[in-house]
Amino acid sequence: MEDYETHEHDVVVIGAGGAGLRAAIEASACGARTALICKSLLGKAHTVMAEGGIAAALGNVDDRDDWRTHFQDTLFGGKYLNNWRMAEIHAKEAPDRVRELERWGGVFDRTPDGRMSQRAFGGHTYKRLVHIGDRTGLELIRTLQDTGVHRGIDVFMECTVTRLLKEGDRVCGAFGYRRAAGDFVVFKARSIVLATGGIGKCYRITSNSWEYTGDGHALGYHAGAELVDMEFVQFHPTGMIWPPGVVGLLVTEAVRGEGGILRNGEGERFMERYDPRRMELSTRDVVARAIYTEVREGRGSPRGGVFLDVSHLPAAVVKRKLPSMYEQFRELAGVDITREPMEIWPTCHYAMGGISVDPETGASCVPGLYAVGECSGGMHGANRLGGNSLSDLLVFGKRAGEGAARHAEEAPPPEADDAQISEAADQMLGYLAGAGDANPYRLHEELQSTMHEHVGIFRDREGLLRAAEQLDELARRAEHVRIGSGGRAYNPGWHHCQELQNLIVCARAVTQAALRREESRGAHSRLDFPAYDQYWSRHNLVVRKGREGMEVEPRPVASVTELAPLVAERKAAEAAALAAVPDEIEIGP
């Protein structure tokens, strides 16, 4: 076994987006010796892409808002499959986390009297999203980054973890490599926090960046953690369609928040037929399905999408409130959005599913292993509201950092097992050796095709079974994936051989869970089971690694007795609103 670098810390955070950074800052503040590992350069995690805003019931613009409504909105969006306690904590603590961000130097748009301004967004009853133009994610991550680098955290940039190390039941470290030279590195730790984001690269059309290969989901799965709600993959209704290189690129919901209108190829404002009350600001699952249906029924735009139009708004407003959208369309597609409509189509955007965690501490069922942010699951249920992710990162980032630090105080000193390290090293080295001919990029494309065809916005049993078969076949071929050239120094092909394995785990988990949930709810739509089901209204699906392979098992929704009146109140209000609008198709749970 070659030499490798070793580090020892109390808490190791894997992933440096909003959640990872916030967790590392908190762990360090609690006195833990903290390491922060990221695959990309610091400050460039996918969080930078978030455009909408941070949802927090501050009540700055509408003082009727408070945590109770935010909680109700979150549960309604999640179609009541959320972990209720997580949604409660999130609604209660988001305001404090946002104020804290300001005190750390975060800068947001103002109300006329100088406080943080808040804007409307899909599914939020009151104007709730704190924002700065359309670049709130950048603001959040930069503020955390600039704070974090002065808090004594050891940062390991461009370092990828391939395996978690265990001592009996509990995690005790991580194995990885430095991207630059390809050298191996071992991190010994008393607590590990997974904050690796989502799985969008499983899909061909996605807004997600290069990093989103589900590394944390796979690392957790292999270490014995449970994945929950994997069938719920959010397709954001508005992604770019043209030119080919930008397919899937996000067009922020803020465009609709600022007054953007959706029209089909016939010029009709079609949301009237799907959700006349909320129209374009309905929840994302409803809008995505509406767009898909319009196009499938022949009313699409020339390139097979629909139109999103802000040309009726004053050009100055568009340029000030949506500057990066204006730029993006002008630079990359040659379209001036102040004058012409945008052509859009749904894009894979967010994974509601992830590692199941304790709502108070972010702890998984594996001792010492925590998860936070998009790679954790349960907070958003069957569908996430816009703006609720950035707030999720801050609220649970803090809690997981704290949880991990407290655990580290009690945990024994970590001992790294040579056998596990050797195995991990051999796995990576195996991608360079041998005569296998499977090209990781091509296999990845095939995986994306399978998911796009059969596990997209609309699913059915036949398609899901076919997907499961194709993924099994892909997994077999992925055992022989090789990169025949380049050696170990910054070799993306070599790196991708491992990322492919992670993608396969995630794709299979989504497919198996989608097969099992025989109903349509939130982001999961079964053509063969189009209605809600009483049993599935009360259960989540958990995916775990069993002796024979992947196991899928239902588990009752984690509700909270004290919150039942709030939930009942919202359900009654929604039912009354539906009853008032004749001919609406939706069947409530």
Place this chain on the structure above:
Amino acid sequence: MSYEIEAGEGMVVLDAVREIQRTLAGDLAVRWNCKAAKCGSCGAEVNGKPRLMCKTRLDELPEGQPVRVEPLRAFPIVRDLVADVSWNYEVNKRIPPFTPREDVEWRMGQRDVDRISEFRKCIECFLCQDVCHVLRDHDLKARYFGPRFMIRIASLEMHPLDALDRRDLLVHEAGLGLCNITKCCGEVCPEHIKITDNGIIPLKERVVDRFYDPLPIVGRRLRRPRG
């Protein structure tokens, strides 16, 4: 190294590089992430100019000629198109971060927000650092923080609720005086930040007020309590 691939409609340089990676050279070292000009990862020198590869359309480059793509030459090269930009992260640690004024009501005007928001749009692509002749040609990384960090310092100095004065830092460590207003930085900034006009020159003016302008200096001396 030379590669030939078929260019599609609306393709950007990064699409072409990834196509090469996918089909011809699986080990081609290139750094990218969002492909939407937001993360600042894919900086390179395209036909000699620092650009984001994801934002450089092939059809804006001269037709019928090979496209030259090189790593950011102001930094040490890791491999192929990947440069070692870690120096920038070391510099950031030397800048005292935002430090809020105590006991102050947290209110700000939109105009104050807009002023520093221009600076905070920076995606840390380091193209400005790459093009700045002080860093690139004169290799003065030990004495000049570079335009990106002038902008960072400007965003802090111009924040109405920040309590610190970084002018000493600007003069004695950050090398503000080494900038001779060539303005190449602003030309390459993908976010169109007016680095020199809105960031560096105002900082120079504040420094002059503190260190060089005789009237305010005399005024401060007169106002200083004796004894």
